[in-house]
Amino acid sequence: MKSEFNQLAAQRRSIYALGKNVTATPEEIYELVTTAVRNSPSAFNSQTVRAVVLFNQASDQVWDIVEETLAKIVTDPAAFEKTKQKIASFRAGIGTVLYLTDTSSVHKLEEQFPAYAANFAPWAEQAIGGSQQAVWTALAEQGIGASLQHYNPLIDDAIHHAFDLPAEWQLRAEMPFGSIEAPAGNKDYLDEQQVFKFIK
Structure with missing residues (x-):
C-alpha cells in the first residue's frame, strides 16, 4: 500500500x-508550526502543549543560555569544546521551537477526573511527543531540517526569565531548525520480529 504519510515520516x-x-x-514557518500543534491529538482534548517559536537573535539566545549553563557544569576543557561545537550547530539554524507542557491544565484535569489522575502527566507527554512529530514532519516536507534536544531542566529558569514565560509552562524540549546543509546518516532499525507482532 502506497502512503505519502509514511514517505514524509521517513523523510x-x-x-x-x-x-x-x-x-x-518566519511568519510562514510560525503558521506551519502552530497548525501542526493544533491538529495534534491530546487526551480529553486537553491541549496541554505550548510552543514558542523563536527566530534570529531570540533563537540564538536559547543556545547562548545552553552554552553558558553547560560551561558551569562541564569542567573538562576538551569535552566542553565538543559541547560548544554541538551548540554552535544548533545556533547555525534560523530558528528554534521550545516545547512546553501547561502543568496548570494537567493539574485541573487531575482534580476533575480523580480516577484518571495518575495518567494525565504521562498523557501530556504523549501529547507533546505527537506535536513534536507533527512539526518535525511538516518542516521536513518543506525541506527544512531539525533535531530534538533536551537541555531541560538545566536551562528552565533562564529560559523562562529570558522569554517571560508563565511559571506553569514546563519546558520539555528544544527543536533547532534551518536549511539542510548535510544529510542525515544511515538509520539502523531493529529486526522486525523484535518490534512487531502480526496476528491475523
Whole structure:
C-alpha cells in the first residue's frame, strides 16, 4: 500500500548540519508550526502543549543560555569544546521551537477526573511527543531540517526569565531548525520480529 504519510515520516530525520538558506518567511514557518500543534491529538482534548517559536537573535539566545549553563557544569576543557561545537550547530539554524507542557491544565484535569489522575502527566507527554512529530514532519516536507534536544531542566529558569514565560509552562524540549546543509546518516532499525507482532 502506497502512503505519502509514511514517505514524509521517513523523510523526517535528525539534521545537525543546519544553515540559514531557507526561503520560507518566519511568519510562514510560525503558521506551519502552530497548525501542526493544533491538529495534534491530546487526551480529553486537553491541549496541554505550548510552543514558542523563536527566530534570529531570540533563537540564538536559547543556545547562548545552553552554552553558558553547560560551561558551569562541564569542567573538562576538551569535552566542553565538543559541547560548544554541538551548540554552535544548533545556533547555525534560523530558528528554534521550545516545547512546553501547561502543568496548570494537567493539574485541573487531575482534580476533575480523580480516577484518571495518575495518567494525565504521562498523557501530556504523549501529547507533546505527537506535536513534536507533527512539526518535525511538516518542516521536513518543506525541506527544512531539525533535531530534538533536551537541555531541560538545566536551562528552565533562564529560559523562562529570558522569554517571560508563565511559571506553569514546563519546558520539555528544544527543536533547532534551518536549511539542510548535510544529510542525515544511515538509520539502523531493529529486526522486525523484535518490534512487531502480526496476528491475523
